[in-house]
Every structure is written in C-alpha cells, then in structure tokens.
Amino acid sequence: MKFVDEFRDKEIAEGLIQRIRKTSTHPIQLMEVCGTHTVSIFRYGIRGILPEQIQLISGPGCPVCVTPNGDIDLAIALSRQKDVIITTFGDMMRVPGSTSSLQKEKADGRDIRIIYSSLEALKIAKEHLEKKVVFLAIGFETTSPTIAVAILRAKEEGLHNLFFLNSQKRVPPALIALLQSKQVRIDGFILPGHVSTIIGTAPYQFIAKEFGRPAVVTGFEPLDILQGIWMLVKQIEENRATVEIQYRRVVHEEGNPIALSKIYEVFEKDESRWRGLGLIPDSGYRFKESYKEMDVRNLEVEVEPPKEHPECLCGEVLQGIKSPLECRLFKKICHPENPIGPCMVSIEGTCFTYFKFQ
Amino acid sequence: MCLGIPGRVVEIEKNVAKVDVGGFLRDISLDLCPDVSIGEYVLIHTGFAIQKVDEKEAEETLDLLIKMAEGI
Amino acid sequence: MSEEKILLAHGSGGKLSHDLIKQIFLPQLANPILEPLDDSAEIMNREGHLAFTTDSYVVNPIFFPGGDIGKLAVCGTVNDLSMIGATPSYLSLSLIVEEGFSIDLLKQIISSIHEVAEQAGVNIVTGDTKVVEHGAADQLFINTAGIGWIRSGVNLSGVNAKPGDKILLSGHLGDHEMAVLSQREGFKFQSELKSDCAPLNDLVRKMLDACPSIRCMRDPTRGGLATTLNEIASMSNVGIVIEEEKVPVRESVRGISELLGLDPLYLANEGKLIAICPPNEEEHLLDVMRDHPLGRDAEIIGKVTEENRKKVILHTLIGGHRILDMLTGGQYPRIC
Numbered sequence: 001m002k003f004v005d006e007f008r009d010k011e012i013a014e015g016l017i018q019r020i021r022k023t024s025t026h027p028i029q030l031m032e033v034c035g036t037h038t039v040s041i042f043r044y045g046i047r048g049i050l051p052e053q054i055q056l057i058s059g060p061g062c063p064v065c066v067t068p069n070g071d072i073d074l075a076i077a078l079s080r081q082k083d084v085i086i087t088t089f090g091d092m093m094r095v096p097g098s099t100s101s102l103q104k105e106k107a108d109g110r111d112i113r114i115i116y117s118s119l120e121a122l123k124i125a126k127e128h129l130e131k132k133v134v135f136l137a138i139g140f141e142t143t144s145p146t147i148a149v150a151i152l153r154a155k156e157e158g159l160h161n162l163f164f165l166n167s168q169k170r171v172p173p174a175l176i177a178l179l180q181s182k183q184v185r186i187d188g189f190i191l192p193g194h195v196s197t198i199i200g201t202a203p204y205q206f207i208a209k210e211f212g213r214p215a216v217v218t219g220f221e222p223l224d225i226l227q228g229i230w231m232l233v234k235q236i237e238e239n240r241a242t243v244e245i246q247y248r249r250v251v252h253e254e255g256n257p258i259a260l261s262k263i264y265e266v267f268e269k270d271e272s273r274w275r276g277l278g279l280i281p282d283s284g285y286r287f288k289e290s291y292k293e294m295d296v297r298n299l300e301v302e303v304e305p306p307k308e309h310p311e312c313l314c315g316e317v318l319q320g321i322k323s324p325l326e327c328r329l330f331k332k333i334c335h336p337e338n339p340i341g342p343c344m345v346s347i348e349g350t351c352f353t354y355f356k357f358q
Numbered sequence: 359m360c361l362g363i364p365g366r367v368v369e370i371e372k373n374v375a376k377v378d379v380g381g382f383l384r385d386i387s388l389d390l391c392p393d394v395s396i397g398e399y400v401l402i403h404t405g406f407a408i409q410k411v412d413e414k415e416a417e418e419t420l421d422l423l424i425k426m427a428e429g430i
Numbered sequence: 431m432s433e434e435k436i437l438l439a440h441g442s443g444g445k446l447s448h449d450l451i452k453q454i455f456l457p458q459l460a461n462p463i464l465e466p467l468d469d470s471a472e473i474m475n476r477e478g479h480l481a482f483t484t485d486s487y488v489v490n491p492i493f494f495p496g497g498d499i500g501k502l503a504v505c506g507t508v509n510d511l512s513m514i515g516a517t518p519s520y521l522s523l524s525l526i527v528e529e530g531f532s533i534d535l536l537k538q539i540i541s542s543i544h545e546v547a548e549q550a551g552v553n554i555v556t557g558d559t560k561v562v563e564h565g566a567a568d569q570l571f572i573n574t575a576g577i578g579w580i581r582s583g584v585n586l587s588g589v590n591a592k593p594g595d596k597i598l599l600s601g602h603l604g605d606h607e608m609a610v611l612s613q614r615e616g617f618k619f620q621s622e623l624k625s626d627c628a629p630l631n632d633l634v635r636k637m638l639d640a641c642p643s644i645r646c647m648r649d650p651t652r653g654g655l656a657t658t659l660n661e662i663a664s665m666s667n668v669g670i671v672i673e674e675e676k677v678p679v680r681e682s683v684r685g686i687s688e689l690l691g692l693d694p695l696y697l698a699n700e701g702k703l704i705a706i707c708p709p710n711e712e713e714h715l716l717d718v719m720r721d722h723p724l725g726r727d728a729e730i731i732g733k734v735t736e737e738n739r740k741k742v743i744l745h746t747l748i749g750g751h752r753i754l755d756m757l758t759g760g761q762y763p764r765i766c
Binding site for chain 3: 004008009013014042043044046047048049090222223347356
C-alpha cells in the first residue's frame, strides 16, 4: 500500500535506531499523547528497540479512556428507551459505565448499532423517522469535523430525530493541564499526527514558548515514529524547544481550514470533564444556539449517579503519573475480559497495552 | 488521534469519491477536502477525506530517512 | 425464480417434509447409505481409530463472495476431521429453517453442499430439517457432524509441538472474514475479495504422505491465527515465535484492516491450515504445499521454542517484538 509500506522498512528502521542511539546522551521521558501512537508503538515493538534511556510515556490521547463514566451511563440510559437507536463507533462498546456497558445492553436486546462514519447515523435517522437516533460523538479534532458535517447536513435536510451525545475533546488544553501539573516529567512531546492535519501547529506553540519543551507532530508508521523521536532527541541534545512537523505529507502549519470552519459553524469551545484530569477549560465543545436542538442532553432521561471503582487508577495512569503495574486491580480483577476502567478496554489504553505486552 | 489511511481517488461524483485502498474501493466524502483530482491520494478517517497526501513531501521524507539510515 | 417459500409444515414430518426430501435433498445428495431413509444411517465398521466432529453454522449473510452457508458447513467439518489426520467419510446434515425462507435459495444451498461434498469425496448419510416460526431463527442455521478414520502412522495433536519444530501456514489470512464483512450493512466496499472456504483434505493427505511425522495441524477459523497458535502453545507448554514479514496477507485485506482497525492475525479463515513439523522437514513440506492449489502461497512463518512457554511472540516488521495474545472479547472495528 502506497504511503504506508515504505514507512515500515526494516533496514531504514535499524538505521534510524542507530542514529537515535548515537544522538541520545542522557535519559529522557517523551510523552506520546495520542492513543493511536500508543497502539503503533506497541504493535511494532518500538519500546523494546529504543535505547533504554529513552522512556516513552503514554498520554491521555485515548478518547475512550477519557470519557467520563457519566457519559457512558447516559448512553446506556438512552439505549433503554424503547424509541431510541444508539449509533456508535466500535471503540465504545465494551467501556464499563457505572453498572453496565453498551455491549451488555445490546445483549439485553437494546438497539445499539456500530457504525463507521457519522454519515451512517444520518442514514439510519432517515430510515427510522419514528425513532430517536442518538450518535455518540466521541473523539478528538480528527473526528469533530466529520461530526460537524453530519450535524450540518441533518439541519439542512430538516431531520428532527437525530441527536448527538457530545463528548468530544480538544487536545491542546489537555497538554496545558499536563504541563502545569508538577507530577509528571515530560522532556518532549510526540504530537498526534491526524489531529494536527486538522488543527495545524499554531495551537501547540505554547509548549515550546511557555514551557520550553520540544514537540514534534508525528505520523503513525514505525519510521514516522522513529524519525519523530530522533527529531525530539536532537532538539533536547541541542537545547532547543520548537514545534516541528515530521508528518509533512499530510500536516501543514495551517491545518485544514475547511474542516476547522465546519467545527466552529456548529460548536463553540467549552470546558469539559476528562476522566482522570478533571475539568479542563476550553477542552471540549458546546452546541451553538442554532444547533442546540440536536444536543441529546436536552432530552429527559434518568441517569444513575456515576460510580467509579475506588481503586481504579485510570486517572493517574492517563496522566503518566502511575503505571498500571502500581494498580491493585491490574491483572487480578481488571483484565480485558473484565475491564474495570476504560484504560483496560480500549486497545489504546495503557493498561490494555501493558496487559498484552507483559 | 485516530485511524487514518491513505487511498487513491479513482472516481469523483459531486462530493463523494471512490477511493482505492490496497485494491478495495470505498465511497468517501469529500466535504472536508473538496479540492482533489482523480489519481491523487487522500487521507481517510471515518469515511471522510481529511487531507490530501502531498506526494512530493512523502518522497522527500523517505529520501531523508534513507540518508539518515545510511549515514552511520 | 419461483416465489415458493418454506412453511412450518415442511418441518412437521408429514407430506410436505417428504416432498422436501424427495424433491430437493435426494436428487442432489443421494448415495446408497442415505437412500433407505431410515432413522439412522448404517455404516460398516473399519479397523482403526474413528474421528468424530460437529459444528454449527450461523453465518450472516448466508451468501457471500466465494461461498455460502452450505459450502461452509461441509468444508468446516471436512477440515476438522482432516486436522486430526482422519480421512473424512460421512457427514450428517441438520437444518433449522426460518418459516418463509425461499425454496429456491434452499435449493441453491443444497446444490452448493452437493458440489463441495463431491469435491471432498464425502457423503451426506443422514439428516434432519426443522422449521421454526418467522423470527425464531435468522433465515437458516446448519449443523453438520462428521466421521472419518484416522490414517495409520500419524499422530496429530495440539499437545505434540516441541522446541525446534517449524510452523507453516498454507496461505493468505483474513480472506473469509473480510469477504463476509464486505457484504454486511455499513461496510460497503467493493473488492474482488472472495472467501477462501475450501475442503483441505486433499492437501492434508499429500502433506501427510510427504511428512508423516507432522506434529499438529489446525485450521485457524474464529479467532484467527493468533488464537490457534496460543491454543497450541498452551497445550504443548512451549513458546512460539512468528515472523511478521513471513505471514501472507493480501493487500486488500491489509487495507480494510487498517481502515477498520482490525488485526489480520485475528481474522477468521475457512480454507487455510497451519502445520507444525519436526526441524529439517519444513522445506520439503513447503514444496509439497506449494505444489497444491490450496497451498500455493504457503510460507514457513515461525518456530517452536523452549523459552517463553505458553506465549506467542511476534517479531515485527521493523525488528521489534510483541506478545500475540488470544482474541479477547471479539474484535470491534475501531476509529481510534
């Protein structure tokens, strides 16, 4: 596959590792923010071939992992209403809410459908005008424009039975929160490649300018990740701190202006609750006035009070403060077949990755 | 921060493109990336093209990587 | 195409049931053991060990590129018998049909069954048909059971793998699951991908002729290659190492997998096998496999080790490694 296979070349990878080894002179911690990077790093076994003094910490860039329990409970409560069809990306099916999960509800006969594009939610809504179709809008800036398009189309076409459970998040504010917390030491950031195709590099400048850390927008193939790491190591060794783009074939400084305009036609920035990180200003969205009628939170629905397992360490794990190995539930009670928290469900979740990798 | 894969545009009808990903064809919305021509590559995420793949940049990145790998 | 549909009465044992047998089943599946239509088939006993297997088929959609539920039902059972070194001989065929199912489609499926049974050299010797009310079953479910005598001189089992053994795979992974997926709502992609559904008994026979000391054979169906290898590693209490660059996966399957966030190592196959053989026999076995239409793309994909017992480790494309676990909880396509 073009633009994929070439970036998986073994010989070039070996050469890059050597280069990194030669350039790196002291221990550093790099945070890979994005869940898809976590998966790629794990999938290719990159941690094992990097020099030991380079530590990679997984960040909170797993939208499934940072969705608060309450949002999942709301989705579950909605699914229990007879006239509701829940549409969702597959990622959310097994995430545990306070007492159940979408997968369990589906087994109990609720109408919950996995879709692959926000436009499918639109299609299902048109096919079932007698029902309320709810789309679980979870994701980062890569996905938000696609959700905005679906909302704009629904409005254009006069569709009244399509609703969105808005749980979208924005990455840069979460990075501010991480940098402001003194608990975790991050020497450099591997920035999310696909989020950046949408938002460009301007939103990340504060990382270098205010916090003095280098940051590199990186792609997802193994050679991309290795090159991104090398670029960070080089900056650190040369005492520089700038935002660079490794993933030049799809990331431009200005991002994708059309996509950004779609988002802001429908949404405005708002504070948002992140599991583990708490309430972060500007880290999510709210519907603009003219699109408020599609916000599912306007519907009357009884939701159970949110409950999280008191010993679940997902919050700290998401910030890179603790490792899954420090969690008393890890492997003993919490494992992929019986996940207690989202970090074990999501294939990008740190706990899941550790479970498989150990 | 999500899955995105490059595909080649083989057909365009209004704002929907047929995109070839490793030999299978899928309908992709061009709402977010309207300025594409047949033969160009786009990055696909959840049924949408979110950006064009800049072939020149891709080549340059690869060339640089090869040089870096050899320069030991 | 006629509009005739299956009615509840077709399953009641009365005239309509007999009509079904006479008009649809017998013409296609007739053989001397089946013909008496007694309550049980009478089979002459033979020397040796008998292998006995059963499987049920609930695939949706029932027609997919490269096959249908009928073909799948025969191949699945033929292959399970073959994996233990048995020569598949006799099958039972049980149908549970939803009221309203098209008789024409039923004929097509029986025709499929007939075609592949002939290809595999097996006979359907006993069967049953039940019809349930509309909604009580999803169109058609099939159960097949099969018997065959295990050839002498072979001992195939998941407990036999030993450190030093080599692992071979007969061809591309994921074709079946992707072919089926391409037919489902919401996927909508066009491709030439066909299910790999096929009876493997002839390939197995040639492999055992060439290498009777093969330790174990398995067909990686649900759960894919990774799950199958984990089962063997566990049963034999050994480690397994697989080289990612040796594992054949078609480009289109890779593409769809990347797009949907699925892993080809966990996708179902219905016409592939893995074989574990003693060291130094793998090259010859590979040649034999590649000589056969169902093994043209065979590869030596890995080996059995002393270290990391009960674990399956993948050496990745770029020289790293990761642990390949069993499939847990089903693969849901992801976006993130």
